[in-house]
Amino acid sequence: MPLCAVGCSCPCCSLGAVPLPPPHPGVSPLISLGSPTTTPRLSPNDHDAFLGPDQARAFDQLQPEESRRRLGLIVGRIDADGDGSVTEAELETWIERTRRRSREESVKRGREQYDRNRDGNVGWEEYRDETYGAPGSDVGSVSDPSLYSRLAARDERRFRAADRDGNMAADEEELGAFLHPEDYEHMQHLVAIETIEDMDKDGDGFIQLEEYIGEGGHR
Numbered sequence: 001m002p003l004c005a006v007g008c009s010c011p012c013c014s015l016g017a018v019p020l021p022p023p024h025p026g027v028s029p030l031i032s033l034g035s036p037t038t039t040p041r042l043s044p045n046d047h048d049a050f051l052g053p054d055q056a057r058a059f060d061q062l063q064p065e066e067s068r069r070r071l072g073l074i075v076g077r078i079d080a081d082g083d084g085s086v087t088e089a090e091l092e093t094w095i096e097r098t099r100r101r102s103r104e105e106s107v108k109r110g111r112e113q114y115d116r117n118r119d120g121n122v123g124w125e126e127y128r129d130e131t132y133g134a135p136g137s138d139v140g141s142v143s144d145p146s147l148y149s150r151l152a153a154r155d156e157r158r159f160r161a162a163d164r165d166g167n168m169a170a171d172e173e174e175l176g177a178f179l180h181p182e183d184y185e186h187m188q189h190l191v192a193i194e195t196i197e198d199m200d201k202d203g204d205g206f207i208q209l210e211e212y213i214g215e216g217g218h219r
C-alpha cells in the first residue's frame with residue numbers, strides 16, 4: 001500500500017525523509033529507511049489508519065520538520081525486524097494495532113460519557129438521553145425535530161444489532177460494535193444498510209450513479 005498521495009499537503013507527506021522502496025526480490029518493502037529520493041504517496045484517508053485519528057489530528061498541528069522527525073520514529077517502530085524496510089505485513093500489523101488502540105480508547109471514552117449510573121454497561125436509555133435528551137425533554141434548540149427522531153431511531157436499530165444478548169445494555173464488546181460497526185463481522189449488514197440509506201437520496205432503494213458520485217465520486 002502506498003503511503004502518501006502526490007501533492008497532499010498534510011504534514012504526514014513530509015515523509016519525504018522516508019523514500020519509497022527500490023525493487024526487491026521476494027518480499028517487497030513498502031518503505032526503506034534511507035536518504036530521501038522519491039515523493040511518497042499516502043492517501044489522506046490513510047492518515048487515520050496509519051497514525052490513529054487522535055495522533056493524525058496532532059500531526060496536523062506540527063511544523064513539517066517536527067512531523068518529519070516524529071514520523072521517522074514511528075516508521076522505525078513499524079519496522080518490526082529492524083532491517084531498515086517496512087513490508088506490507090509489518091504495515092498491516094501496525095495499522096491493525098493502531099485501529100484496535102483507537103477503538104479501545106473510543107469505547108473507553110464512550111463508557112465514561114454514557115454510562116451515567118456507573119454500572120459498567122451503557123444502557124440504551126443512558127445513551128439516548130445523553131445524546132438526544134429524554135423523551136419529552138426540551139429539544140427546543142433542535143432545528144429539525146423529525147431529523148432528530150430519525151437519527152435516534154437509527155441509533156436504536158444499531159444499538160439493538162450490537163446488543164447481542166438483547167438486554168438493551170452494551171458491555172464493552174457490544175459498545176465497540178455499536179460505536180465501530182465497521183470492525184465487527186456481525187454488524188456488516190447494518191453498515192451496508194446505513195450506507196445505502198445515506199446515499200439513496202431519492203429513497204428508491206437503489207444507488208444511482210449520480211447519488212454515488214454525489215457522495216464519494218469526488219475522491
Ligand SMILES: [Ca+2]
Nearest residue numbers: 115119121123
Ligand atoms: Ca450504565
Ligand SMILES: [Ca+2]
Nearest residue numbers: 163167169170
Ligand atoms: Ca448487552
Ligand SMILES: [Ca+2]
Nearest residue numbers: 200204206208
Ligand atoms: Ca436512489
